[in-house]
Amino acid sequence: MINLFRTKKSACRCRPRWPALVTKMNGYVMPCQPSEYGSPFTTMMELSARCAECSATYPGNFVVDPGTPPPFDWAHEPENTDCSCEPRWPN
Secondary structure (H helix, E strand, O other), X not given: OOOOOOOOEOOOOOOOOOOOEEEEEOOEEEEEEEOOOOOHHHHHOOOOOEEOOXXXXXXXXXXXXXXXXXXXXXXXXXXXXXXOOOOOOOO
């Protein structure tokens, strides 16, 4: 497996610059996108974005892509979430 965060570089060498951004949280690589103001989540968690190609540290504000699943195993829906009980979802 390629480690996306193996080096710290200050400038993206890709053409075009910053083709894709990613951040890593709890062992999960999550896609990001540039943002004018950033987000409270990325600031609070002290996340840093990197270029997905060359691993350069992104110098601007960013947000985690909307719709990205939570980076925690316990936050994902279990496989069998269909309830066949009547009434639905009893205590």
